[in-house]
Amino acid sequence: NKLLKLQSSKMNKVVLVTGANSGVGLALCERLLGEDPGLQLCLACRNMCRAQAARAALLASHPGAQVGLLQLDTSSVTSVLNAAKEVKLRYSQMDYLYLNAGIMPNPQFDVKAFFKGVFSRNVVNMLATGEGILKQKDSITADGMQEVFATNLFGHFLLVRELESLLCQAGRTSQVIWTSSINAQQSAFSLEDVQHRQGSQPYSSSKYATDLLSVALNTHLNSQGLYSSVICPGFVMTKLTYAILPAFPDFLWSLVMPLFWFIRIFTNTFTLTPYNGAEALLWLFHQKPESLDPYSKYHSLTSGRGANHIQPRKMDVDEDLSQALYVKLLELEHGVRKRRGTE
Numbered sequence: 001n002k003l004l005k006l007q008s009s010k011m012n013k014v015v016l017v018t019g020a021n022s023g024v025g026l027a028l029c030e031r032l033l034g035e036d037p038g039l040q041l042c043l044a045c046r047n048m049c050r051a052q053a054a055r056a057a058l059l060a061s062h063p064g065a066q067v068g069l070l071q072l073d074t075s076s077v078t079s080v081l082n083a084a085k086e087v088k089l090r091y092s093q094m095d096y097l098y099l100n101a102g103i104m105p106n107p108q109f110d111v112k113a114f115f116k117g118v119f120s121r122n123v124v125n126m127l128a129t130g131e132g133i134l135k136q137k138d139s140i141t142a143d144g145m146q147e148v149f150a151t152n153l154f155g156h157f158l159l160v161r162e163l164e165s166l167l168c169q170a171g172r173t174s175q176v177i178w179t180s181s182i183n184a185q186q187s188a189f190s191l192e193d194v195q196h197r198q199g200s201q202p203y204s205s206s207k208y209a210t211d212l213l214s215v216a217l218n219t220h221l222n223s224q225g226l227y228s229s230v231i232c233p234g235f236v237m238t239k240l241t242y243a244i245l246p247a248f249p250d251f252l253w254s255l256v257m258p259l260f261w262f263i264r265i266f267t268n269t270f271t272l273t274p275y276n277g278a279e280a281l282l283w284l285f286h287q288k289p290e291s292l293d294p295y296s297k298y299h300s301l302t303s304g305r306g307a308n309h310i311q312p313r314k315m316d317v318d319e320d321l322s323q324a325l326y327v328k329l330l331e332l333e334h335g336v337r338k339r340r341g342t343e
């Protein structure tokens with residue numbers, strides 16, 4: 001292990017990506033290796049078969065690349081703690097931590113609200129954000145948490161806390177990059193119910209909490225070299241979005257695609273492919289973290305002609321609320337550790 005650590009400290013950047021085996025996460029890995037074949041990439045995935053398949057695909061296009069696998073289920077406290085322990089054994093630094101894993105379970109598409117929206121002035125906003133047309137049915141994890149909150153937010157928060165010693169090192173900077181969403185909604189989030197036990201929009205709530213948490217991490221850890229940013233990949237066709245209309249057979253999706261390309265002329269947020277969706281994640285890889293605005297969300301956008309670009313948009317986030325959420329998450333972490341007898 002000492003030798004491994006010595007090797008990792010000898011420069012090549014260390015990049016860990018959660019949810020790296022499919023969709024936007026996998027596309028990011030492909031693009032990262034395309035730009036810097038020397039980096040040490042760690043695919044953190046819950047399913048090792050899918051992780052191995054992703055690794056094989058990456059190695060097929062980038063033979064000789066250093067691609068490691070890590071078992072990580074962000075919805076499980078035990079899994080996060082074990083994974084963090086393993087990371088600390090393998091690496092002596094962490095340059096980029098991409099917190100990308102996410103779920104939108106049992107999505108319910110409100111067809112009536114959708115058609116009402118289509119014939120209203122709000123049509124472009126509705127298509128860009130999915131606001132008002134989606135609900136989800138959440139469940140409870142083995143740790144007794146709401147699954148969406150645990151997967152999208154808390155597991156990642158715990159990972160950052162566990163990896164602070166690698167992320168915050170004297171004389172270096174590191175970047176924590178969250179895949180948030182344009183679907184993050186303040187109206188879905190409540191400080192009294194951070195896990196969203198009561199409502200029917202756990203996804204929007206978890207993504208809004210992500211935006212808040214990123215701001216708080218900057219407040220607390222910039223002085224130690226850790227910089228946090230959030231991105232939105234746009235509307236991308238992935239496992240997550242195909243599940244919204246599962247009754248749609250494949251051929252129907254192909255018929256709808258020209259409609260989506262048409263809509264893209266009016267809202268550049270229809271990035272549609274994981275490659276396009278990963279644009280903002282890749283752009284952040286090249287930025288000096290000190291130059292980034294902690295209150296901006298970096299959006300991947302694709303023009304009607306198919307050209308990619310990124311756009312920073314100010315987030316609707318209040319510093320006090322972000323601090324209050326941070327305190328709640330620390331309390332929750334404290335409770336979790338106490339129950340496990342590790343504090």
Ligand SMILES: NC(=O)C1=CN([C@@H]2O[C@H](COP(=O)(O)OP(=O)(O)OC[C@H]3O[C@@H](n4cnc5c(N)ncnc54)[C@H](OP(=O)(O)O)[C@@H]3O)[C@@H](O)[C@H]2O)C=CC1
Pocket residue numbers: 018019020021022023024025044045046047050072073074075076100101102103151179180181182232233234235236237238239240241
């Ligand atoms: N697609 C879109 O339009 C948008 C997506 N996003 C966000 O982008 C991110 C990536 O999603 P996307 O690529 O679209 O969808 P995918 O379903 O293709 O990718 C999600 C990834 O997260 C992994 N994952 C899910 N649950 C867990 C868990 N408990 N532990 C570890 N990994 C887990 C999945 O693993 P597995 O294969 O095992 O399920 C998969 O690798 C998500 O955070 C999503 O919220 C944001 C805005 C729009």
Ligand SMILES: CC(C)CCC[C@@H](C)[C@H]1CC[C@H]2C3=C(CC[C@]12C)[C@@]1(C)CCC(=O)C[C@@H]1CC3
Pocket residue numbers: 104126127128129130133134180181182183234235241244245256
């Ligand atoms: C003709 C119909 C088949 C068109 C249906 C379109 C909707 C399914 C989509 C329009 C905007 C999409 C969208 C998302 C999901 C799918 C849509 C509602 C997200 C909410 C997915 C997850 C995100 O994080 C943001 C996306 C915004 C846009």
